Amino acid sequence: MKRERSEHLFEKAKNYFPGGVNSPVRAFRSVGGTPLFIQKGKGSRIWDADGNVFIDYCCSWGPLILGHAPDEVVEAVKTSVEKGSSFGAPTSLENDLADLILSNNPFIEKIRFVSSGTEAVMSAIRLARGVTGRSKILKFEGCYHGHVDSLLVKAGSGLVTFGNTSSAGVPESFVNETIVVPLDNEKAVEEAFVKFSNEIACVIIEPIPANNGLLLQRKEFLQFLREICDKNNSLLLFDEVISGFRVGFTGAAGLFGMRPDIITYGKIIGGGLPVGAYGASAAIMGNISPEGGVYQAGTLSGNPVAMSAGIAQLTECLKPGFYVDLERKTKYLIDEILRLTPAELHDRFKFFSVGSIFWIAFTSENAIRSAEAIDADSMSYFRVLHKELLERGIYLGPSGYEVGFVSDAHSVEDLRITAKAFAETLPIALAQE
């Protein structure tokens, strides 16, 4: 596979950007080699600067549920941008996207659009603190919520701890407001509520943790969180930046039939343009300025071009059978891979999936529910898998901790080609010592 152009562009980019990129995981550091510079995408495929073509399962890390450059979204964006790209004044497009979401989602009554998932989470936490008048938050090891200061925190050594920062530049005093506990562990959460009774503003969780492997939670654990939050007058915050509009139009809340107090969205909601959002009951959202005292604002919030892309994409997602079809395709892909790989390898890797999200783990366990349960050494298998799949025209996100996404644009033929490539590649990856 030719890489000359990508290599050249990456060398240049290193002069401009730290590590040559504008977001760290793009640098390919956990798989090695040079990141591919992408020139264009259409449907299930992307083309790099050297003219190589790949079937893409990264899908911009989740937003592209219709695949690349879907006609509906492209047309909507063109039409919108010709009328002006931003006004800093309300447009009817904001109403339209809000109506599309709220009239199809029983879990939130009001919404506020922002420009990224990080911004949505940051604002939602401020809202939870404003509503409860408390300052501590409880998060789980193995969930990612964007690069918000108080969330760049990893577990310390005990079961219930204040975290340690996972980034330089985060003040100790911020970290002291964040309690970090393991996923899938009721006892740890109970201990935290005993230790910090009346101090916890909210419990924040990815109800389908998909940023550190796919750590599918027991429904009872999520229900337990609902109950303990109620008992302690704390808010339950579902971070659905990945799972929202992905595992169903109403995300994990709909899948589990559970009502969190605040939900954050991102990724799919903007149709590939930068949009985030947070929503809650009308009463809770009434605390946001200018209605209430919790300040939050944005020059490009509710941007008309981004709203148009979101409307076009979510309109497609609402069509009957959309999510059923996506899930069926994802199951087909996994089944085909298993069918085509030698049976003696089947206890050495597992596919975990929900809806159109999938993750391969090199494990013999039947469930992995916490970050601690992932074997870091097994990532060496993924490095080989990733490289060998690229050679065969299959593009996965460049880290074994990242999940894959099937889009509406992936055809059965794409999935067949992909399964064959996995079947060739898995024995090579597993032959590594």
Ligand SMILES: *Cc1c(COP(=O)(O)O)cnc(C)c1O
């Ligand atoms: C991607 C993601 C974020 C951050 O969103 P950005 O748009 O990258 O800022 C937050 N939470 C979850 C669950 C995510 O997957």
